[in-house]
Amino acid sequence: MNGADRMMYVKFWGVRGSIPTPDPFNRIFGGNTSCVEVRTDTSLFILDAGTGIRRLGSDLLNRGLDAINVNLLFSHPHWDHIQGFPFFTPAYIQGTTLNVYDAGSEHKMAELLSGQMSSGYFPVNFLDLGANIQARQLEEVNYTVDGVKVTYLKQLHPGGSFAFSLEYQGTKVVYATDSEIDAHFQAKDTPFDVDNNLQKMRPIPQRYIDFMADADLLIADAQYLEEEYPSRIGWGHPRATTVVDMAIQANVKRLALFHHDPMETDDDVLRKLDICRARALHHRCELDIFAARELMELKISQAIHLGGSL
Secondary structure, three states: OOHHHHHHEEEEEEEEEOOOOHHHHOOOOOOOEEEEEEEEEEEEEEEEOOOHHHHHHHHHHHOOOOOEEEEEEOOOHHHHHOHHHOOOHHHHOOOOEEEEOOOOOOOOHHHHHHHOOOOOOOOHHHHHHHOOOEEEEEOOEEEEEEOEEEEEEEEEOOOOEEEEEEEEEEEEEEEEEEOOOHHHOOOOOOOOOOOOOOHHHHOHHHHHHHHHHOOOOOEEEEEEEOOOHHHHHHOOOOOOHHHHHHHHHOOOOOOEEEEEEOOOOOOHHHHHHHHHHHHHHHOOOOEEEEEEOOOOOOEHHHHHHHOOOO
């Protein structure tokens, strides 16, 4: 097997959190909600079905595939992570197979996708879709899907959410959005220190470190700045700087700041990125940090990392 065969390809189709924001002030990073494509030579995964999945569906139809076989993984069923599914064109085409996976027992994703397409919400019923839609369950440990080892981790978020790890031929990509890591630091002896972006390393719980250890790419919710978080405690999202600490402690190679706040302009995202890079330098770490933007594509292997970053 050559080096190209061992590649994992990651493409961002939606990087915004909470609600789509088609505004002129976010033309660089984009305004579609969460959707990330991960593929190998043997598999295709879609992580979340926010509004970005509409454009991904059109792109899949233009690839000349004999058949479209998709593995759908959902971090959780909040609107911004499922609202694009009814506009995913391959779901209407016979010959398409959609494997809809449940992680844990909290969410029955196929049922929830069907529910949002009931007549009160959408003109086409879920049962009228032409694709072969299969509801499947991820096992707790070392579950393999089309040659890719898939594991998951439960995260802190209202209603619950899951991070996913995809490992293929020694390469590891972790998708961890909608996770309020900072909720672990609400004890009185662990202040937020909102006036100092470069305080000491925060003690990330070991289960997160173990799950993300040595990832070639970590795609992580980094929605809030230091000064924003205290008024948003319990909303389910972390400080971007806390995510940097997590990536450093897990020995991650590349960190993609994801799930940009709907109020963030392109300039705001760039400022957040500068703060995160400064924090990594403060901790004497050469972690490669970039802000995820729509249509950015990365080729990832153990030895080779290609793709633009801001």
